[in-house]
Amino acid sequence: MTDAPAPIDPPVAPRLTPHVSMKRVTILVNPLSGGVGPQAAAEAEAILSVYDFEATVTTLEGPRIADQIGEALAAKPDVLFVLAGDGTARSVAARAGAKGPLIAPLPGGTMNMLPKALYGTADWKLTLRLALEDGAPQVVSGGEVEGEAFYCAAILGAPALWAPAREAMRTGKLKLAWLYGRRALKRAFSGHIRFSLDGGDRRRAEALVLISPMISKVMDEPVGLEAAAMTPSDAAQAFALAARAVFDDWRHDPNVMTQPARRITVSARSKIPAVIDGEPMLLGRNATVVFLPRAFMALAPLPPAAEGSI
Known part of the structure; x- marks a missing residue:
């Protein structure tokens, strides 16, 4: 008589973060x-299936994307993950x-500025697990x-035109980088912008960079946007500034002035080129930027200094 095989224990679900109660989770996926x-x-569904909650995976479809986003928000999940482009x-x-569900933007775009700022990685599968287990x-x-x-x-002003070229070069898309660079050359340095911070005097600059408190290295509290005005003396200096990383070198350059601001008005003689969280766009000749102190609630691992406050 042979012994009966030993029972196999069911797999243990991974530990979920203790900081959030997660019973219903939704992820929006744009495969394009x-x-x-x-x-x-399918990969996201496989990852979510091992956790102890109800998961919904929605594939975004072109003309229905806006409606699908609305439906996902209306369902009020505990966390809404987004695996799609930056926009x-x-x-x-x-x-x-600020009143919606927790949002977790996974790196699925080109520049992934927001996901990288929140999670420090461009690997969406790792980001998904980090948010679920440590968020x-x-x-x-x-x-x-x-x-x-x-x-x-x-980034507002002519140097914003170089951001797409820099990103294309970084990712090895040399032909695209050349096309973006040629477009930037045609339009760069054709005019300055004028700006005012919180109703103060109007000043002139080559470009104005507005940095959120999450990114800023000079603001300890979210009191406003860090406004960095670029005022190079010639085109060569502006080219050099535009080629640097937004969050590292600009504020240390003597041609850059920084201060916090909650309301910023900007004007120019023509439409203002801009890069908004990595996405290039064209603003009108006059634009107003306002600070949002509580824009939305994210699910992300806490910085080391904040872990003890939970």
Whole structure:
């Protein structure tokens, strides 16, 4: 008589973060975004299936994206993950607002500024697990210009034209970088912008960079956007400034002036080129930027210094 096989214990679900109660989780997936791919929805479903909650995976479909975002928010999940491009992630966060569900934007776009700021990685699968197992509610401040919200940085002025070329070069898309660079050369340094911070005197600059408290290295509290005005003396200096990283070198340059501001007005003789959280766009000749102290609530691991406060 042979012994009966020993019973196999069921797999143990991974530990969920102790900082948030998660019973219902939704993830929106755009397979057409540059950093996603056609298998992403199935891969996300496989990852979520091992956790102890009800999971919904929605594949975004072109003309229905706006409606699908609305439906996902109306369902009021505990956490809404977004695996899509930078613009879609910003749109979901903006529509959720401070009173919506926790938002977790996964890196599925080109520049992924917001996901990198929150999670420090461009690997969406790792980001998903980090948020589920170590995430905590975090207030994300930001800004808004002409109805477009941003949570990392907005670059206004001619040097903004170089951002797409720099990103294309960084990712090895040399032909695209050349096309973007040629466009920037045609339009760069054709005019200055004039700006005013919180109703103060109007000043002139080559470009104005508005950095959120989440990114800023000089603000300990979310009292406003860090406004960095670039005033190079010639085109060569402006080229050098535009080639540097937004969050590292500009504020240390003697040609850059920084101070916090809650309301910023900007004007120029022609439409103002801008990059909003990595996305290039063209603003009107006059634009107003306002600070959003509580733009939305994110689910992300806490910085080391804040872990003891939970």
